[in-house]
Amino acid sequence: SRIRPLSLAGHVGFDSLPDQLVNKSTCQGFCFNILCIGETGIGKSTLMDTLFNTNFENFESSHFEPQVKLRAQTYDLHESNVRLRLTVVNTVGFGDQMNKQESYQPVVDYIDRQFESYLQEELKIKRSLHNYHDSRVHACLYFISPSGHSLKSLDLVTMKKLDSKVNIIPVIAKADTISKSELHKFKIKIMSELVSNGVQIYQFPLDDETVAKVNTTMNGHLPFAVVGSTEEVSIGNKMVKARQYPWGVVQVENENHCDFVKLREMLICVNMEDLREQTHTRHYELYRRCKLEEMGFKDTDPECKPVSLQQTYVAKRQEFLVELQKREDEMRQMFVQRVKEKEAELKEAERELQTRFEQLKRLHADEKAALEEKKRLLEEDQSSFSKRRAAAQLLQAQSLTANGKKDKDRKK
Amino acid sequence: MCVTADCCVSTPEAAGELETDPLTLMEEREKKERGIMGQDQEEGGKTEGQPANMNSQDSMTENEENCVELCTEVEEKGKEKGMEEGELKKEIELEAEVKLELCQSIPGLQMSLIRGTDLFGYVGIEAILDQMKRKTMKAGFEFNIMVVGQSGLGKSTLVNTLFKSKVSRRSNYEEKISKTVKLHSVSHVIEEKGVKMKLTVIDTPGFGDQINNENCWEPIVKYINEQYEKYLREELCVNRKRRIPDSRVHCCIYFLPATGHRLRPIDVEFMKRLGKIVSIVPVIAKADTLTIEERQEFKERIRHDLVANGIHVYPQKEYDEDPEDHILNNRIRENIPFAVVGTDKEHQVNGNKVLGRKTKWGIIEVENVEHCEFACLRDLLIRSHLQDLKDVTHNIHYETYRVRRLTESNMDFGELGLPTWPLENGTRDKCESESHL
Numbered sequence: 001s002r003i004r005p006l007s008l009a010g011h012v013g014f015d016s017l018p019d020q021l022v023n024k025s026t027c028q029g030f031c032f033n034i035l036c037i038g039e040t041g042i043g044k045s046t047l048m049d050t051l052f053n054t055n056f057e058n059f060e061s062s063h064f065e066p067q068v069k070l071r072a073q074t075y076d077l078h079e080s081n082v083r084l085r086l087t088v089v090n091t092v093g094f095g096d097q098m099n100k101q102e103s104y105q106p107v108v109d110y111i112d113r114q115f116e117s118y119l120q121e122e123l124k125i126k127r128s129l130h131n132y133h134d135s136r137v138h139a140c141l142y143f144i145s146p147s148g149h150s151l152k153s154l155d156l157v158t159m160k161k162l163d164s165k166v167n168i169i170p171v172i173a174k175a176d177t178i179s180k181s182e183l184h185k186f187k188i189k190i191m192s193e194l195v196s197n198g199v200q201i202y203q204f205p206l207d208d209e210t211v212a213k214v215n216t217t218m219n220g221h222l223p224f225a226v227v228g229s230t231e232e233v234s235i236g237n238k239m240v241k242a243r244q245y246p247w248g249v250v251q252v253e254n255e256n257h258c259d260f261v262k263l264r265e266m267l268i269c270v271n272m273e274d275l276r277e278q279t280h281t282r283h284y285e286l287y288r289r290c291k292l293e294e295m296g297f298k299d300t301d302p303e304c305k306p307v308s309l310q311q312t313y314v315a316k317r318q319e320f321l322v323e324l325q326k327r328e329d330e331m332r333q334m335f336v337q338r339v340k341e342k343e344a345e346l347k348e349a350e351r352e353l354q355t356r357f358e359q360l361k362r363l364h365a366d367e368k369a370a371l372e373e374k375k376r377l378l379e380e381d382q383s384s385f386s387k388r389r390a391a392a393q394l395l396q397a398q399s400l401t402a403n404g405k406k407d408k409d410r411k412k
Numbered sequence: 413m414c415v416t417a418d419c420c421v422s423t424p425e426a427a428g429e430l431e432t433d434p435l436t437l438m439e440e441r442e443k444k445e446r447g448i449m450g451q452d453q454e455e456g457g458k459t460e461g462q463p464a465n466m467n468s469q470d471s472m473t474e475n476e477e478n479c480v481e482l483c484t485e486v487e488e489k490g491k492e493k494g495m496e497e498g499e500l501k502k503e504i505e506l507e508a509e510v511k512l513e514l515c516q517s518i519p520g521l522q523m524s525l526i527r528g529t530d531l532f533g534y535v536g537i538e539a540i541l542d543q544m545k546r547k548t549m550k551a552g553f554e555f556n557i558m559v560v561g562q563s564g565l566g567k568s569t570l571v572n573t574l575f576k577s578k579v580s581r582r583s584n585y586e587e588k589i590s591k592t593v594k595l596h597s598v599s600h601v602i603e604e605k606g607v608k609m610k611l612t613v614i615d616t617p618g619f620g621d622q623i624n625n626e627n628c629w630e631p632i633v634k635y636i637n638e639q640y641e642k643y644l645r646e647e648l649c650v651n652r653k654r655r656i657p658d659s660r661v662h663c664c665i666y667f668l669p670a671t672g673h674r675l676r677p678i679d680v681e682f683m684k685r686l687g688k689i690v691s692i693v694p695v696i697a698k699a700d701t702l703t704i705e706e707r708q709e710f711k712e713r714i715r716h717d718l719v720a721n722g723i724h725v726y727p728q729k730e731y732d733e734d735p736e737d738h739i740l741n742n743r744i745r746e747n748i749p750f751a752v753v754g755t756d757k758e759h760q761v762n763g764n765k766v767l768g769r770k771t772k773w774g775i776i777e778v779e780n781v782e783h784c785e786f787a788c789l790r791d792l793l794i795r796s797h798l799q800d801l802k803d804v805t806h807n808i809h810y811e812t813y814r815v816r817r818l819t820e821s822n823m824d825f826g827e828l829g830l831p832t833w834p835l836e837n838g839t840r841d842k843c844e845s846e847s848h849l
Contacts, residue, residue: 003610005601009576009756013795015605017553018545020799027733030540053533079537125818130807208546269536273543281654292650314821 029083031134032272033114035070035166036088037107037158038143039095042173047141047228048088050241050252051264052077055230056088065093068106072135087135095154104158111137111165115287122288136284138275139202139267140166143173144190144223148182151193159199165283167202167275169267170194175225175258176243176250183225190223204266205274218266224259227252552608554658555798556597556639558690559613560632560682561667562620565697570665570754571613573767573778574790575602578756580613593618593631614661620678629682636661636690640813660810662801663726663793664690667697668749672710675717683723689813691726691804693793694718699751699784700769700776707751714749725749727797731804744792750785753778 036044045058057073072089089110094103114136121132142159144151159168170190172178178186194201201222204215229252233242241252252260267275296316559567559580568580579600597614614635619628639660646656664686668679675683683692694714696702702710718725725748732738759768759775767778778786793801 003599003601005603006577006579008602008604012574012576012602012604013790014553014555014602014609014798015607016795017607017609017798018548020796021548022541022545024799024803025544026541051535053535077535077537079535082538082541084537084540125815127811130803208550210546264536269539270543272537272540273547277547285652285654289650297650 026081026083028130029085030276031085031087032276033087033089033135033137033139034267035091035107035111035137035140036143037091037094037140038173039145040093042143042145043228044090044141044143044173046230047143047171047173047226049230050228050260051267052086061092063093063096065096067097068092068094068103070106070110085133089137100154103154104161107158108161108165111162112287115165115284116291118284119288119291136279137166138272138279140168142168142170144170146172146174146177146186146225148178148186150189156193156197156199159194159201160197163200164286167278167283168199169202169263170223171263172223172225174227176227178225187221187223187225202275202278204271211270214270215266218262221259221262224263224266226260226263227258228260549607551655552610554610554612555802556612556614556659556662557793558616558632558636558661558664559667560616560619560664561697562669563617565667565669566754567615567665567667567697569756570667570695570697570752572756573754573786574793575611577602579611580615593628595631595635612659625678628678629685633685633689636686637813640689640810641817643810644814644817660805661690662805664692666692666694668694668714670696670698670701670710670751672702672706674713675721680717680721680723683718683725684721687724689809691728691801691809693726693789694749695789696749696751698753700753700771702751711747711749711751726801726804728804731808747785747788750789750792752786752789753784754786 034048036048038044040061040063045056049055049058054077056075069092070089071092072087074085074087077084077086091107097103118132118134118136121127121129140162142155144155159170162168172183172186172190175183204211204219206212206215227243227250229241229243229250231241231243232239233244233249233251234240235242235249235251240254243250243252251257255261297313557571559571561567571580572578577600579602580598593616595614595616597612599610599612601608601610603609616632619632622628643656643658643660646652666679666683666686668675683694686692696707696710696714699707724730727741727744729741729745732741753769753776755767755769755778757768757770758765759770760766761768761775761777766775766780768775769778777783781787
């Protein structure tokens with residue numbers, strides 16, 4: 001290769017480059033998003049409070065949620081000059097339903113939605129990726145219930161669906177209910193079940209020598225058995241986070257009591273950046289690749305010649321426009337047909353109306369004729385009657401005059 | 413011994429030490445906590461040195477007040493009790509700052525406010541800075557610098573002086589002047605204190621050397637755009653590389669001959685065109701031919717000409733991100749173009765070996781700010797703004813190119829409606845439209 005290493009004759013000063021980079025990131029702030037999956041009441045919120053030494057807004061969920069939901073809350077945390085935008089996503093109602101077949105789906109959908117919105121931003125023409133609030137899930141804490149036996153099938157199914165989408169860190173919750181020897185057996189059982197079911201959990205990275213040793217050790221302690229508590233109990237002359245029982249005190253930060261310290265170290269102090277990087281370079285790329293392939297974009301066409309996104313895009317766009325045109329034509333046709341039908345209906349109705357009208361008219365005419373007839377008869381009657389009356393009167397008048405004449409004649 | 417007192421007069425400094433010995437977890441933690449609270453002064457100075465980075469002025473002043481309170485408390489307690497490790501750790505835990513703040517609501521997110529002067533314990537979030545540093549150091553850096561100017565202005569010498577090694581081959585004055593501007597790039601890997609950098613120097617022999625120099629910038633513009641295009645193609649691939657190789661030009665040093673007069677037409681044309689697509693840093697070459705007064709006047713006239721012609725050179729005013737950046741960059745803007753002298757020869761001055769040019773009337777010390785501004789240029793380019801140059805190239809120039817390219821090819825993915833790809837939902841939409849009729 002043409003790239004030759006050169007030695008420098010003095011101090012140039014670009015060794016400050018990592019600092020320059022880190023300072024820029026510090027100005028912008030960091031994003032970190034944790035997803036906690038676990039049954040209701042298993043201690044997700046308490047663990048988050050304990051991890052981040054604070055009191056997030058929590059409220060107990062009911063056990064009667066009809067479906068699994070996710071609740072996301074975002075906080076701005078400051079420590080020395082580091083600004084961390086932390087989003088904690090909790091499942092609500094996980095494991096409470098009678099039928100848990102679809103329980104994993106809302107979680108998968110949520111994770112995919114975050115990838116989708118990042119992808120959309122990335123594909124925009126005018127985009128602002130460096131200002132973008134990254135909401136993709138960087139770490140998923142899966143809370144295993146401390147039965148002491150093995151993983152539940154719900155656990156296996158859910159983790160299997162998530163292992164290619166997010167970094168899974170399984171933890172055993174409420175670990176103070178398991179004894180040390182049981183815990184050891186439990187951990188082994190869990191890990192072997194995960195392996196035999198092909199579930200890929202997050203492995204702490206070994207490529208950096210500074211942390212390879214501690215990460216290797218920690219990988220061997222998975223899953224971490226944790227206890228969470230925000231209450232303090234005084235031990236000796238110190239106040240420590242602990243849970244107080246009648247038979248003793250479980251100290252959260254005591255490595256002999258539980259693995260909380262290990263979890264905090266691994267999650268925050270040693271591997272936070274790696275979790276973010278894996279999410280971006282592995283999980284998100286996989287999602288992006290699948291999504292683009294689903295949409296028909298490829299890097300090489302069937303003859304294995306490289307195809308630029310632009311060509312594919314233009315082809316797709318043509319298809320899309322043709323399809324659009326086809327649908328438009330169909331719609332237009334349908335519209336025309338509907339109109340015709342309606343017209344025919346209307347015509348039919350009109351015709352009907354017309355015939356009825358004719359009918360009625362005829363009826364009316366008939367009646368009128370009948371009436372006329374009657375009238376005529378009546379008039380005839382009337383006229384004959386008046387004639388007869390006239391005749392009768394005349395007769396009467398004649399008879400009167402005849403009678404008068406007769407009388408006159410007699411008198412003479 | 414208070415952290416805040418130190419950091420108020422902090423200077424941007426070189427890297428702090430990395431943790432190399434693996435201690436047990438709790439021991440490491442205590443060490444870091446102590447570091448936070450100020451027994452490790454450098455760490456404190458480095459981390460607290462940027463007050464303008466906080467969200468709002470209010471929170472910053474609150475922070476500072478708290479800092480001051482804390483420090484006095486620690487001092488008092490220290491005196492009273494006499495620190496043992498356990499107690500020290502407890503106090504540090506109680507007094508370290510983790511503040512939760514109200515942030516502007518972003519639609520779709522439930523933002524939460526936790527306010528108060530309750531001090532919570534140390535979490536270890538700031539360890540992310542170290543993690544990030546380690547990762548970037550492991551990955552290495554890339555930097556591509558282009559030098560443009562007529563032959564004989566000392567371009568190669570300057571680059572060699574900047575990077576203290578023979579990164580650029582000095583053109584032999586016996587070679588013929590080429591008929592066209594040809595670009596050639598040479599890459600080297602240099603390392604300093606564990607930081608590996610792949611440095612690429614792109615030379616432009618033939619620029620401005622012809623009798624007719626019209627359009628001599630075209631090959632350069634073409635080259636720069638080609639690099640953007642290469643990157644864009646990689647970025648748009650379905651199967652992309654984890655790390656896209658970056659050959660984009662991060663900085664273009666433009667050499668102005670020390671005429672003492674003003675900008676020449678070729679300078680104006682070149683900088684106008686290229687200022688839109690790349691970060692230009694103009695320098696006055698072979699500045700040892702100008703006296704200090706001549707230099708000042710020359711610079712003023714150049715600055716005036718730049719403004720008059722609407723030329724934007726690095727650092728551009730529009731891209732200042734916050735008030736502190738603005739002040740810093742204003743100071744730089746008042747001094748550009750830097751008047752530089754380059755050399756790779758060393759001479760003895762006052763018992764020290766310095767880089768300089770020896771003449772009969774004296775030795776011009778290259779790294780002496782009284783003699784020339786080479787040190788300022790070096791500090792700007794390498795020690796303080798190298799990452800910024802890369803960021804401006806990536807976030808601004810490359811994005812501008814991308815927007816132009818995508819609108820040219822009418823590629824609007826939004827038009828295709830990513831989540832509701834119509835070809836899949838064809839039947840559904842049809843049914844809906846039917847019911848409307």
